[in-house]
Amino acid sequence: MNGDRILEIRGLCVDYGQGPGAVHAVTDASLTLHRGEVLGLAGESGSGKSTLALAATRLLRAPGVITGGSAHLYSEDGSVLDLLTADYGVLRVLRWSQVSLVLQSAMNALNPVMTIRTQLTDALAAHEPQTSRQERRARAAELLEMVGISSGRLTSHPHELSGGMRQRVMIAMALALRPQVVIMDEPTTALDVVTQREILEELKDLRDKFGFAIVFITHDLSLLIEIADSIAVMYAGRLVERAPANALFRAPRHPYTLGLLSSFPPLHGPRRPMTGIPGSPPDLRLLPSGCVFHPRCRFAVDRCVTDAPLLEVVGGSADRLAACWRQRGDGPVPPELAAAEPAATVWAGELTTKVPTPDERVQQGSSA
Amino acid sequence: MSAPAVAAPDTTTAVLAARDLTKHFAVHSSVASASRRLGRVSKSAPVVHAVDNVSLALNAGAVTAVVGESGSGKSTVARMLARLIPPTSGDLLLHGRPVRGSQRRQLEYAKTVQMVLQDPFASLNPIHDVYYHLSRPFKVHGLARSGADLDEKIAAVLERVALSPADAYLHKYPHELSGGQRQRVAIARALAVEPRVLLADEPVSMLDVSIRLGVLNLLADLRDREHLAILYITHDIASARYLADTIVVMYAGQVVESGPAVQVTDSPAHPYTQLLLSAAPDPERDTPVTLRGAGAPPSAVAPPSGCRFRLRCPHAMAICAEQVPPAFPAGDGHASACWLLDAGPQAPAPPGRRTAVPGSNGGSTDLGGGEVMSADDA
Numbered sequence: 001m002n003g004d005r006i007l008e009i010r011g012l013c014v015d016y017g018q019g020p021g022a023v024h025a026v027t028d029a030s031l032t033l034h035r036g037e038v039l040g041l042a043g044e045s046g047s048g049k050s051t052l053a054l055a056a057t058r059l060l061r062a063p064g065v066i067t068g069g070s071a072h073l074y075s076e077d078g079s080v081l082d083l084l085t086a087d088y089g090v091l092r093v094l095r096w097s098q099v100s101l102v103l104q105s106a107m108n109a110l111n112p113v114m115t116i117r118t119q120l121t122d123a124l125a126a127h128e129p130q131t132s133r134q135e136r137r138a139r140a141a142e143l144l145e146m147v148g149i150s151s152g153r154l155t156s157h158p159h160e161l162s163g164g165m166r167q168r169v170m171i172a173m174a175l176a177l178r179p180q181v182v183i184m185d186e187p188t189t190a191l192d193v194v195t196q197r198e199i200l201e202e203l204k205d206l207r208d209k210f211g212f213a214i215v216f217i218t219h220d221l222s223l224l225i226e227i228a229d230s231i232a233v234m235y236a237g238r239l240v241e242r243a244p245a246n247a248l249f250r251a252p253r254h255p256y257t258l259g260l261l262s263s264f265p266p267l268h269g270p271r272r273p274m275t276g277i278p279g280s281p282p283d284l285r286l287l288p289s290g291c292v293f294h295p296r297c298r299f300a301v302d303r304c305v306t307d308a309p310l311l312e313v314v315g316g317s318a319d320r321l322a323a324c325w326r327q328r329g330d331g332p333v334p335p336e337l338a339a340a341e342p343a344a345t346v347w348a349g350e351l352t353t354k355v356p357t358p359d360e361r362v363q364q365g366s367s368a
Numbered sequence: 369m370s371a372p373a374v375a376a377p378d379t380t381t382a383v384l385a386a387r388d389l390t391k392h393f394a395v396h397s398s399v400a401s402a403s404r405r406l407g408r409v410s411k412s413a414p415v416v417h418a419v420d421n422v423s424l425a426l427n428a429g430a431v432t433a434v435v436g437e438s439g440s441g442k443s444t445v446a447r448m449l450a451r452l453i454p455p456t457s458g459d460l461l462l463h464g465r466p467v468r469g470s471q472r473r474q475l476e477y478a479k480t481v482q483m484v485l486q487d488p489f490a491s492l493n494p495i496h497d498v499y500y501h502l503s504r505p506f507k508v509h510g511l512a513r514s515g516a517d518l519d520e521k522i523a524a525v526l527e528r529v530a531l532s533p534a535d536a537y538l539h540k541y542p543h544e545l546s547g548g549q550r551q552r553v554a555i556a557r558a559l560a561v562e563p564r565v566l567l568a569d570e571p572v573s574m575l576d577v578s579i580r581l582g583v584l585n586l587l588a589d590l591r592d593r594e595h596l597a598i599l600y601i602t603h604d605i606a607s608a609r610y611l612a613d614t615i616v617v618m619y620a621g622q623v624v625e626s627g628p629a630v631q632v633t634d635s636p637a638h639p640y641t642q643l644l645l646s647a648a649p650d651p652e653r654d655t656p657v658t659l660r661g662a663g664a665p666p667s668a669v670a671p672p673s674g675c676r677f678r679l680r681c682p683h684a685m686a687i688c689a690e691q692v693p694p695a696f697p698a699g700d701g702h703a704s705a706c707w708l709l710d711a712g713p714q715a716p717a718p719p720g721r722r723t724a725v726p727g728s729n730g731g732s733t734d735l736g737g738g739e740v741m742s743a744d745d746a
Contacts, residue, residue: 044576044577162664192437192603193644193649194437194647197646201659219577221577222606260577260578263578263581264577264606265610266652267606267609268634273585275582276578277579280547280576
């Protein structure tokens with residue numbers, strides 16, 4: 001990360017529907033994406049994470065309405081554009097060449113009656129009409145090889161490919177025009193864990209090679225901690241915490257993040273009972289007063305019921321933000337939410353249980 | 369923790385056991401159906417090997433997790449255990465006695481073995497309320513003596529899944545409940561007939577992350593309080609480690625490893641389990657991921673000879689292509705169907721194979737292909 005911002009979202013508000021019955025799907029969301037950064041957007045279903053990403057790129061469909069905010073895209077040439085006010089002609093050029101999108105369901109995103117090659121060259125032909133057919137076909141082959149699929153597959157139709165291959169084709173398409181920002185909405189959720197890992201590793205390599213920034217949307221916080229540089233956690237349409245990935249994992253500052261982290265059983269160490277978070281996510285039509293998380297929060301104080309906290313810097317570090325009154329002087333900061341930053345401490349007992357290497361296994365096996 | 373004896377499941381103490389359960393589905397290709405119409409039925413009509421020779425024992429007061437990727441046959445096992453589909457071969461043993469009889473005896477069987485499905489949005493009827501859903505099992509099985517008795521029993525079963533006060537839920541429709549509450553209603557419906565076995569097929573995968581543990585803890589509670597034998601089917605090996613006493617890992621329709629949950633996840637003996645664990649999300653991982661193997665599961669219509677994992681296995685040897693590996697002991701109650709664990713004198717060990725570093729040997733770079741082979745595939 002070189003600190004260069006590329007996409008800056010400020011005060012974004014999105015409603016579904018209009019008038020008094022409108023559902024506030026995203027409320028006052030502010031986020032900054034830096035060049036080459038993997039920004040994880042975590043949250044449960046209905047938390048507004050997809051809506052936020054779709055609204056920021058103006059891909060939101062009715063009845064979604066953007067009711068406020070800005071989303072500035074900083075181009076490499078120094079120009080700045082507010083995506084929320086740009087007109088459609090500008091957006092059309094900019095989409096795919098600067099900002100592209102990978103969706104969860106590749107089967108639905110790919111056209112079942114067209115070959116992979118036709119679909120890959122389509123975007124190239126639209127954005128770079130000066131290229132020849134041969135050049136575009138060569139580029140399509142190159143793109144497919146880039147994501148680990150043999151170019152012999154160019155003439156395949158989507159149904160002839162496995163789920164993992166289809167998702168790879170989607171990624172190849174998204175990278176076809178070398179965009180600066182790739183938005184990935186649950187790109188691996190429908191895949192098996194081994195395929196998911198293969199794709200994530202490839203994505204990491206491609207990011208290192210081409211330097212694009214990724215907004216990675218998923219409900220799987222345990223996965224994000226591994227792959228993201230920084231993470232924003234959403235709850236009921238609001239950003240509740242933003243932090244570098246490792247800091248978020250080692251020292252969460254918001255009770256919801258803490259609860260989410262303790263909802264994923266660990267793969268190592270002694271088994272102990274875990275509780276998750278009591279209750280369930282609120283109905284966006286009947287949001288609680290004050291802090292929307294307070295009915296499920298074991299640290300709630302009186303103020304949480306009456307006033308909504310803002311996402312603000314906590315603990316003096318500019319890259320750590322949380323929206324919680326307990327971090328703002330209302331009552332002592334609970335020790336669970338005041339863990340030291342990971343740079344300063346290493347948790348005792350972590351990583352004590354290691355999966356033996358296959359060599360060790362083989363030795364155990366042959367001595368059995 | 370129960371004492372699983374997995375290589376040869378102890379069918380005498382298990383509430384429900386499966387012995388060599390096999391399910392092959394016919395392939396409905398146009399060629400096959402055309403030749404059937406012409407009366408030329410081929411003896412070797414292609415079949416999908418969904419499940420092959422799976423043996424399992426579900427013990428009272430224990431959770432057995434079946435872990436595997438999609439297509440590994442784990443749901444087919446559950447459906448056979450529930451007798452929703454008949455096995456191609458193999459036996460079910462309930463309380464040690466073979467389960468026989470036609471589907472007419474199904475009602476009796478269903479009093480002991482109940483199932484919870486993955487999607488509570490689909491398994492509950494949107495036009496009926498909770499009361500209706502929970503009254504059905506009592507009525508179908510003739511378990512309520514009167515209307516008042518029925519009301520009482522429904523309230524009691526709701527309390528058992530921690531939906532209390534029951535009055536607050538009785539007349540709610542599925543859309544008025546959260547995902548976790550819906551799954552609890554589905555579990556309550558299964559519990560109504562006082563079964564001894566609960567088959568839960570991915571019961572939390574459709575639920576929000578923050579409420580999954582609540583449902584898993586409910587299953588743990590039912591195991592401990594009511595001594596139920598629970599089958600927990602999942603693709604999430606971390607949740608299996610959390611909930612289960614025994615983990616059974618399936619790959620391409622076969623059991624490749626089984627044993628005490630913590631032992632299987634902490635020291636996996638089968639290369640496939642090692643691959644699964646190396647790929648699973650793990651925030652505590654401090655080193656870059658090294659995937660232990662590559663590629664995709666094999667075709668279920670024409671699975672490879674010998675070990676079905678050998679085409680992806682970094683340790684594959686000549687014998688893996690020749691013979692199906694039996695379950696070798698890998699510790700107390702822990703078994704793995706892998707030739708690497710064969711300590712017998714006749715075990716062939718080609719020089720250099722056993723010390724091969726996983727992930728470093730060749731393999732194809734066509735990651736997307738289903739036909740990825742290790743470099744020296746026989």
